[in-house]
Amino acid sequence: MLDFFLGHYAYLFLVALFVVGLYGVVTKRNLVKKLIGLNIFQSAIILIYVAGASKWNATVPILEGSGASYGDAGVAQEAAHGAIEAAHYINPLPHTLMLTAIVVGVATTGVALALLITIHRRYGTLDESELLERMS
Template sequence: MAMAEIFAKYNYWIYITLMMIGLYAMIAKGNLAKKIIGMSIFQTAIIVFYVSIGAKKGGATIPIIAHGHEGAEHVVRAIDYVNPLPHVLMLTAIVVGVATLGVALAIAMSIYERYGSMEEEEILERIRE
């Protein structure tokens, strides 16, 4: 594979690696807090994937349209602005993500209160007892 081709897509490999790290933590780690961190890493990997699809190289700027006062007309070209659609979807996903993170932490805290542990293994032992 040519060097230029690697450079064009290495970002996706890093997102996939982040996603793998998150998935691994969710399965292999025994601690509930670690599983939740893994879940959040998984989530950011997907968010960053979406956002990078909207990125444009070569002079495109942030998606706030330059406009003059008193109705000065500008010709707006889509190529000059990065794609705003992934931003919208992911912005709400981040805030919903923190709200669901709160729910996950609340469930983990109730489990701790009831079984006195955050470790999957000990919780399962105490459920069986």
């Protein structure tokens, strides 16, 4: 039971976050609020990817002992001998994917805000029900 909890609690929390964001998008009447909900559930997905990438007793996916100088001899040797343990580093692939997903999120937010400004210029409101009234 405890193992199950340790292995899944982050997923459960993040799914809850996903649902909260979705709730915001679907039920909020103010369009900015909808956008905030959208941001929340996008970042829930980002976090769920990141959570899925972690490994026990592993470190960040930057080779150790390489902080200071370029072409650090120790790292080069370690790499050359194939001594790098995959279990020793966190899975870097989801991190990379999520960098892209974050960028996509910003891009979407930017376009959405541009749309909101246009909507407000044309209709003078950002409230969904008022907007529907003024549209018809």
